[in-house]
Amino acid sequence: MKNKFLIEMSARGYLNQCTDLNKLDQICSKNSISGYIGFDCTAKSLHVGSLLQIMILKLMQKHGHRPIVLLGGGTTLIGDPSGKDSTRKILKQKEIKKNIKSIKKVFNKILNNSNKRVKPLYVDNAKWLTKLNYIKFLREVGSHFTINKMLTFDSVKLRLDREQSLSYMEFNYMILQAYDFYQLYKKNNCVLQIGGSDQWGNIVNGVDLIRRMLQKESFGLTTPLITLASGAKMGKSEKGAIWLNEDLLSPYEYWQFWRNTDDRDVKRFLNFFTEIEPDEINNICEKEKNINKLKILLANEATKIIHGSKASKKAEESAKKTFESKGLGLDLPSIKIKSNQLEKGISLLDLLSENKIMHSKSEARRVIANNGLKINDSLISDDKKIIRLEDFKNKVLKISFGKKRHYQVKII
Numbered sequence: 001m002k003n004k005f006l007i008e009m010s011a012r013g014y015l016n017q018c019t020d021l022n023k024l025d026q027i028c029s030k031n032s033i034s035g036y037i038g039f040d041c042t043a044k045s046l047h048v049g050s051l052l053q054i055m056i057l058k059l060m061q062k063h064g065h066r067p068i069v070l071l072g073g074g075t076t077l078i079g080d081p082s083g084k085d086s087t088r089k090i091l092k093q094k095e096i097k098k099n100i101k102s103i104k105k106v107f108n109k110i111l112n113n114s115n116k117r118v119k120p121l122y123v124d125n126a127k128w129l130t131k132l133n134y135i136k137f138l139r140e141v142g143s144h145f146t147i148n149k150m151l152t153f154d155s156v157k158l159r160l161d162r163e164q165s166l167s168y169m170e171f172n173y174m175i176l177q178a179y180d181f182y183q184l185y186k187k188n189n190c191v192l193q194i195g196g197s198d199q200w201g202n203i204v205n206g207v208d209l210i211r212r213m214l215q216k217e218s219f220g221l222t223t224p225l226i227t228l229a230s231g232a233k234m235g236k237s238e239k240g241a242i243w244l245n246e247d248l249l250s251p252y253e254y255w256q257f258w259r260n261t262d263d264r265d266v267k268r269f270l271n272f273f274t275e276i277e278p279d280e281i282n283n284i285c286e287k288e289k290n291i292n293k294l295k296i297l298l299a300n301e302a303t304k305i306i307h308g309s310k311a312s313k314k315a316e317e318s319a320k321k322t323f324e325s326k327g328l329g330l331d332l333p334s335i336k337i338k339s340n341q342l343e344k345g346i347s348l349l350d351l352l353s354e355n356k357i358m359h360s361k362s363e364a365r366r367v368i369a370n371n372g373l374k375i376n377d378s379l380i381s382d383d384k385k386i387i388r389l390e391d392f393k394n395k396v397l398k399i400s401f402g403k404k405r406h407y408q409v410k411i412i
Helices: 004-011 021-030 048-062 093-110 134-140 154-161 173-188 197-214 251-259 263-273 278-287 291-307 309-323 348-354 361-369
Strands: 034-039 066-071 121-124 190-196 219-223 334-337 373-375 396-401 405-411
Touching: 004 021, 004 048, 021 219, 034 048, 034 173, 048 066, 048 093, 048 190, 048 219, 048 263, 066 093, 066 173, 093 121, 093 291, 121 173, 154 173, 154 197, 173 190, 173 197, 190 197, 197 219, 251 291, 251 309, 263 278, 263 291, 278 291, 291 309, 348 361, 361 373
Parallel strands: 034 066, 034 190, 066 121, 190 219, 334 405
Antiparallel strands: 373 396, 396 405
16 A cells, blocks of 8 residues: 555554455545545434544544545434344434534544645535435435345344344435435545445445446445454443543543553554554553553543543543542542432432442442442441441542542532
8 A cells, every 4th residue: 555544544453344445545645535434323422432433534634635424314313223133213303413413522622623625524414315205216226226135234134144123214224325425426526435344235335326326436445343352342331331522421431441441452442542653652562561551641642632631631630649649539520419418318329329330229239248349448348338428528528439430429
């Protein structure tokens, strides 16, 4: 490869499959291109499982190419069956529009909006999908797809092999995604679609559709699906999804997620989720033998991209104070209670379960029995403990669950 964008894609481990890598390399070397990635809008925030795709859009800008962010207001009405065991919850258009507005906040933070040449273009496929004439669509687009081929794609095949139902609505999703690529090629000269490896079949369909309907060449490229060294799915934690929007997950909790990365994943994630150059990452990892320092570097750099340098530094300082000095970091996740709730006292089990520090009272009992819970750095052995006003220091109570999860309870 000669093109710097594709070379760095490969060096960072972003590159999985491409419909014609040599030809794409030639085109990217001669001209700036436009490429798109689609995002479903099923929640008010994307989670960290989508971050690798956003980092690729950022990398496109770095190398002079223009990213197109497709926010699927139309396809979210259907739901992508890829990797799913059952039909997604069907959302109303009003809810999807709210989700799109909220999701765009993260893209505006990460992507460069000041350079006109590479400024991202935001599109909502509801603009064309909700206006389709069904008969006309079947004649002009549906005629280019065969059921035989559609049944071979993983998004369909895996569901059928497991004898799990696949609705006709979901079966049509791959045609709609292919039509998205066709529309973006025709209207925005978008020659490249990028997606996770589970999207390969859908992407190839789009490339084929453009060739059949426009007699033009386009390209598809996929990234590897990220699994943790532990085997767990990327984007989840003990407390749930690692959201990218600050109103759903604080910068401190986001920082902690990266700080708690498995040793085996650290170097890979430095390449995936930071802007440190790949060669520099190799040098750092060779010289620095303290894995915890590398984890702090990862946490700082990854948090900086989403929340900014100031929030990243504040999260590091809070963690240092909490862990090393056994103090109370100001940026710890907070739980607020009213002073009148403490007049009769609050059951510790109620406090832990109702505020989602633990999933249930039975889990809390197990943790206490295994010496896994501390209050103000003192071990708790009584699961019948009542939290009272005198347990607070300056109206704040610190709860520690294991070595890595800490919370502050504040009286308001």
